[in-house]
Amino acid sequence: MLKKILKWTGITIGSLLVIVLVFYAVAYFNTEARINKVYDVKLDKLVIPTDSVSYNEGKHIAENRGCLGCHGQNLAGGIVFFDETSPLGILATANLTSGKGGIHYTDEDWVRALRHGLGKDNKSVWFMPSNEVCNISNHDMAALICFLKQEPPVDKMVPAKSITPLTRVLVYLDKFQLFPAEIIDHNAVYKDTVLPAVTAAYGEYLTTSCQGCHGAQMKGNPPHGDNEPPIPNISSTGNVGNWKDTDFITALRTGNTPEGKQLTDYMPWRALTFTDDELKAIYLYLHGLK
Known part of the structure; x- marks a missing residue:
């Protein structure tokens, strides 16, 4: 009797392990496909100003859209959401300046990241809430990029990002939004200007x-x-x-x-x-x- 109990206990545990491994394999390949998905998008052709009025407008937008809150007052990033002790992986904000460890973006790269949530490789950036800023007018977007481009370079290396099996499972189950490009309408047309009003x-x-x-x-x-x-x-x-x-x-x-x-x-x-x-x-x- 004991042998039968041990046998069926082993079979049950083995079956559960197989189910868990199959589930994780599905989650792994699903998230890998989403990480490596290359998006085909048409970038807006924005003319980025360089004047002081546009710079100040862009700074005001950056302050109130959370850019400085995540990337710091000098835009050098490095603010850690998850570190090596986290069960979720390693994730820190990017250095947005042109210094060592920075991103070195062209005008098109800025549009790609802010309008579409994509990196230079046309793959989704991680965790950056581009979906919350992509809707601003062309005028405001150009002013924001004007500000971001003119900030002085800062040398700061940021830890390489990584995710753990737990995060993969959460992303697979849609319990953790990691890829902003997935929730942006890449065919949306945005207004040239949105006039301020008390409305x-x-x-x-x-x-x-x-x-x-x-x-x-x-x-x-x-x-x-x-x-x-x-x-x-x-x-x-x-x-x-x-x-x-x-x-x-x-x-x-x-x-x-x-x-x-x-x-x-x-x-x-x-x-x-x-x-x-x-x-x-x-x-x-x-x-x-x-």
Whole structure:
């Protein structure tokens, strides 16, 4: 009897191992195919300005679209999301300057990365939220690239990226968005200009980069990591729905909410340079989200 139990226990364990190995093999080859997929895209022919007005416009966009939050004030990157101790792999932001360890992009390379989420090889970049910035107007995109190109070179080597089997499984199960190129409409046509206005429509235009944390409808999300707070609902159904536009502006300027709370530093409010009119437009948009 004992021999039969041991036999069937061995068979069961062996079968489970085979199932796990087959599942991982499928996940591995699926993610490898997605990593190495070469996209055929038509790049917009943008004329990149070099004047100081465009530079300052581009800096303002970079501050409020999260570019500096991820790549640093000097754009040298190296901000680590996952390191060698992480079960997910190694992932750090790129050095966007032309210094040693930088990316050395042409105008077309910038368009390819920001509009399509693709590297020089036309394969998807990893983890960069190009899908949250690709929609900006041609004017704003050109200004942003103007700023990015003119920043001084910084010599900084960034760790080579890699992912673990766990990450492959999460990516395969669509539990981890690693490849922005997969969720971008590569045939989209973007407006030449989007004029600033104190409207909900302009507020929506300004907040696409907020969706990565707060969600597509700004309803919030679970914490990004251990010891981090939940990401709040900032639509009309959250606390923000009870605020006046002046309360909203004060919170984003000082970090102090009408409830007497302090905004966490996981929310990069200190880095935001939105004007009062831009914040009013964002407020109108958020209050329209039911």
